[in-house]
Amino acid sequence: VSTGEKPVLSLRDAVRRYVPDGQELLIGGFAFSDPTALAHELIRQKRKGLYIMKTSGGVLVDQLVGAGCADRLLSCHVWNSVGPVPAHCFRRALEQRKPHAIEIEELSYGAFTMSLLAGACDLPFMPTTPVQGTGHFTQRTFLPNKFAVVDNPFGGGAVCVVPPLKPALGVFHVQRVDKFGNAQMFGPTGEMRYAMAACKKLIVIAEEMVDTKVIRERPEATVAPGFMVDAVVVEPWAAHPTDSYGYYYRDLPHNALYGEMSRTEEGFQRYVDEWIIGTGNHAGFMAKLGSERAAELRIRKEGW
């Protein structure tokens, strides 16, 4: 916990400073507000051995797996939801161990939410919906205690519970932030409020930096008060090709392009070379995407 002004870092410096090889890292977003720009920077800096936690994996996790950055994955869903088409790299890793084997542990979205809520509140566990008899209840890999069943102390039989999840580091996409780290999201928030509070260290990647008086106009939109935030990155379009509510739409053609290119290992490598390595940074990525395309996706008009 710290108050006062927060370090404002470039994405490159944030990754350098906070995400060494082997880092345990929860990445925010639920197929909207996925900070894809973070994944690109992790790939550019050739991170290895990461333990990635992400509720909805999507294209972001697919890219990290395809590029060989992740060894472990905790998730509830990994797919390219446009089409929908498979997350091809994720499939190759699990079916053929390419580019290398990864360990996977799964929770359903509701159980993941409750586990983060327990972590956020520092409670010993949270009850969840019955999941006994399902695959993710019985199949456990690196989190053997991801579920337990206890007797309801107030009567009424068995209750399924999940332990607190407290990721060492969380990186989340938000719409706007001020210099004190007060971070605001608009639209649906999925599990993000609890996930942010569950993380031991928290970095936000914002579409824009605004004055604190702008934050004060909509205090109910603050998902993380500044004292929870360790560092701030300002990176417009960081969630592309997913949506950022009130700022831009999901980029369907780009999702389709990625789905097509990632069908083969060679195609995926071409995507990495052209769109991630070759662009140098996220501004370079957006320049390659082009201002016309960006204008089509942009929702936010002046005077939001």
Add this chain to the structure above:
Amino acid sequence: MAAATRFEQMFLTGAGRIKDGAVLFVGFHWPMLMSRIARRLHAPNIVVVYENGIVEDRLTSVLPTSPCDLASAEQATTCAGSLEALYMWLGSGRVQMTLVEAAIVDRYGNVNTTAVGPYLQPKVRLPGSGGGTELSSLGRDLMLVSASVNKRSYPASVDYITSPGYLSGAQERNRLGYKPGTGPKTLVNPLGIFKFDENGEMYAAGLHAGVTPDEARATFGWPIKVQSNHEVLPAPNEDELKVIRQELAHAKERYYLLPEG
């Protein structure tokens, strides 16, 4: 106009079960299109909730590619979160009907969207649960939707239970403490509509015109019962078919992959 395909007919059969004014929990993919078609045909006042916390009570200008395509939040009355959606609305019993896609489904309505073959060395890896587990665990009047007529989609028992049906039979679900009234009630697919008996076993209750009981039997990986005097489900009329085809064409524009033919 050419006669409706069975795939098209599935949308009418499924949409027909949706009551105007109902609160629905709608999962990813074809259930979204099905509820949209119901809204256009006979149920303009349905209120649809999604796992991310969005409440959609009107026809959005475009079909979202998934619940998290925030085209679904256009003019929404509520944008909340997963705790609200999955526990406060669904778990509490405030949602009256739940629609979930069932890529692979077995005799007892257990759905596999995770892995075919051994979990640690899968033959085919699928996306995983998302909120599908909660939808099947907690959803009232749960309708499973499958666009497949491939026998591999209907094994006697699934390799991995992502979304719990009646597990190894209705008694097991009760014994494990699942709430009364939950568990799949129907499955719709291009062949017709299927229900579950008191033991939790699926049977054919209604078949689309032209589908024979033998054809239905041949599609399932166990000797499925076909109700004697099963219902013969009507083909869409011209107005209904027009709406279904408009929506399928729209889905294609929105990058949905439609089945061949």
